[in-house]
Amino acid sequence: MRFSIYRYNPETDAAPTMQTMELAGADVTPDMMLLEALRLLKAQDESLTFRHSCGEGVCGSDAMNINGRNGLACTTPLVDLKQPITIRPLPGMPVIRDLVVDLSQFYHQYRSIKPYLVVHDPEPEMEYLQTPQERDKLDGLYECILCGCCSTACPSFWWNPDKFRGPAALLQAYRFIADSRDQATAERLDALEGPYRLFRCHTVMNCVDVCPKGLNPTKAIGQIKKIMLKHLI
């Protein structure tokens, strides 16, 4: 099985290269995920560098660009991939080494939307009550694993990573707006005003296409826009 993998070590390489690497057919099992293949390749060449941890799609470490499309290596079956399997780091982010990118800007945008519940009222002794229907509104929002697949697939984020919050951060902004317990909707909307933070989304929908958890940031962004419009009127 043939791979073409982006290699770059700033200590030794003047520029990145695409390296051809191979796995013997005997090493490849039919139900193998890409992450397992990468680990076998790393056993051949321990300098091959990528992040990974849980191996089951919940920690969000091993996001990368696989045959031109962002995804998680641990939940991408090898059999579905056309050879040579071309693997690059997430696009648009500074590369630290090989498939490892610097996600500082992505995390900064996440922190910027104040991703935490804000309640002004005094706390009751028991839980805040929330109906199952109210809780259902958080489904499809809270499951985000911050892997970065969506924001780094978004042209608006490529052009303005410092100004546009990006789909991942905006999905979380809506997760708190949609939470019946949160009391900071007005502040959250105010903080997203202006031409960039929210409104740079041009509904290209790459984010929806690549999300490994099947979430829909575009829809969430649309909801925020709708509420904001009401808020302005």
Next chain:
Amino acid sequence: MHGVNNMTIPMRKFDTLVIGAGGGGLRAALQLAQADANVAVVSKVFPTRSHTVAAQGGMNAALANVLPDNWHWHMYDTVKGGDFLGDQDAIEYMCHAAPRLVVELEHIGVPFSRLDNGKIYQRPFGGQSQNFGGAQAARTCAAADRTGHAILHALYQQNIRAKTHFFDEYFAIDLIKDDEGYILGALVLEIETGEPLIIQAKTTLIATGGAGQLFRTNTNARINTGDGMAMALRAGIPLQDMEFFQFHPTGIAGKGMLISEAVRGEGGYLINGNGERFMERYAPNAKDLASRDVVSRAVATEIHEGRGCGANKDHILLKVDHLGADVIRKRLPGIRDMVMTFLHIDPIDAPIPIFPTAHYTMGGIPTNRFGQVVVPQQQGAEEPVPGLYAVGECACVSVHGANRLGGNSLLDIVVFGRAAGNHIIDYLKENRYSRIASQHSIDAALTHLARWERRGEGETVDGLRNELKAVMDHYCGVFRTEDVLRVGLEKVLQIEQRLQNVYLKDHSKIFNTARIEAFELENLVDLALATVASALARKESRGAHMRIDYPQRDDVKWLKHSLFFKGGALDYKPVRMKPLTVEGFSPKPRVY
């Protein structure tokens, strides 16, 4: 020579250094940051990648939202689940604190599933009972089957709000201390640059999680290499009860991904190759919701005796399709996703093939219920190690005893994360001035850091790690005997020797994951020795430690905690049988 070297190493100073950014570390950090302590959290991965994120089924607390419940029943179940090896003061503290801590998590935003009356949804889990061994209880608070994810993200979010200082992607090498034995932080390695950093702190909290990577087939993330436990061993601290390693009954057969106990809590059950619901034979009352050690042994026994499923009779089936699509979609969406991804079957239509899989380290760094690390002194009594704390899976407080109940792990990390945070705040009030780390201690850490600079030809990290894990699978699994453990110990000792002959080829500085994996392998080897040696010594069967040659629990000789020291020495200490306010539970036969 290292003394000179040391002058060039940058140093940062904090009140508290937290090593590990899972639920335990983040809950402690939050307590500290909210009390205006200057706290640094060091984590080898970005915090939300910590393994707490993978916890599925939920967190136990006697809220009584679904069925009658109280914390005393929860305490009884936990003592019994741990086969009476748990310390009952700590267990009382945890179960009593549980409802308050779940409510607190809800208040900071955890999206718990809800009941029609708006309260937190609770489901039945293994080993839970009403009224001290009566009918099944429903004590596990859940956010669908993504409870760990929901809690970890909420705790990280609150730490963002509290402006906790994070050192993301830094790997802790060793603790540093002064000549009087006060722990004063750690030498850490910035993974991105390969540069060392000394983080000096008046207090240090180890919250580095478990060591599931000891085994080849496990439910754990790659990062679960027990780094903090091994660091404690190297600092002269023993590890407690390491022979007790939990095998979860329902890992995906041959792959290891966890299938939550929530599946059985929602009504799923196990069937063998004859289609028989075999748990009825092993646990007539609790059946599929007996405690994990009991169910794992039953599954292993069915397969061993030729009643497995499939062409090779090498697994058991977890039947769920009778629950209906609505329950599966609503309550077990993450499990359904995972089974569809990794097995290409939809649990709405077909049963899930499972096998007992290495899951949880009951043992760890010995602590008291305030999270203080405690070690035996000359006279036998134990004393805190000044400035050092540990919480969560890396610690042994011991609330789980010989076998952890499902749903008690998320509880453990938030209860003792908070308790340690509070104790540290008091400690900081009484210890206002920084102490000076000893040169000897810094030199030792630097020597360790330089270990993988050596160049030469020899074995590889990957090769030796694979061997170690295979040895642990074969010689230290669900069923153990003297002969098998003896061979296992010999093999792990040989691997320890061969570690000297392992060399890296990649000596680059920037984001060198090969070097991190080498440090992790060293840690795993130390923990494998602790596990096998402690298991060989304990000549009884209790909880997760099943000795075929000593099949009975022996409370006369073995109602005591093991302590393993680096170098191989073993010691023991009594179980704290006296709770804080209620009567203690005396050992009795454990039937489910």
